Amino acid sequence: MMRFAIAATALALWAGAAHAEKIGPDCTLKGLPLRGDVQVVDSFPDLKVQIVESFPDLKVKAVESFPDDCGEWRFVDSFPDFKIQYVDSFPDLTIRFVESFPGLP
Numbered sequence: 001m002m003r004f005a006i007a008a009t010a011l012a013l014w015a016g017a018a019h020a021e022k023i024g025p026d027c028t029l030k031g032l033p034l035r036g037d038v039q040v041v042d043s044f045p046d047l048k049v050q051i052v053e054s055f056p057d058l059k060v061k062a063v064e065s066f067p068d069d070c071g072e073w074r075f076v077d078s079f080p081d082f083k084i085q086y087v088d089s090f091p092d093l094t095i096r097f098v099e100s101f102p103g104l105p
Helices: 002-018
Strands: 036-040 047-051 058-062 072-075 082-086 093-097
Touching: none
Parallel strands: 036 072, 036 082, 047 082, 047 093, 058 072, 058 093
Antiparallel strands: none
């Protein structure tokens, strides 16, 4: 029983370490500001993103203009500030779409 507890603890620590990098206090991840014009791509993204319902790394509000604040994204087809790819596992970032109060949870 003790071996199981040790193995479970080790697995939890490993899974935590494998999780996404922390978003900086300046709302950046991997040197990218998490605001601005975003293009969804199928390959070669800057960030892999998973949409979740609870405990997101970032709350995102889709806007039509002036995506100047943390978590405000304007989706574009060209000239993005960064590119994302939606994934079901191993994301760089988990997000939840919101209607108000975007940014860090």
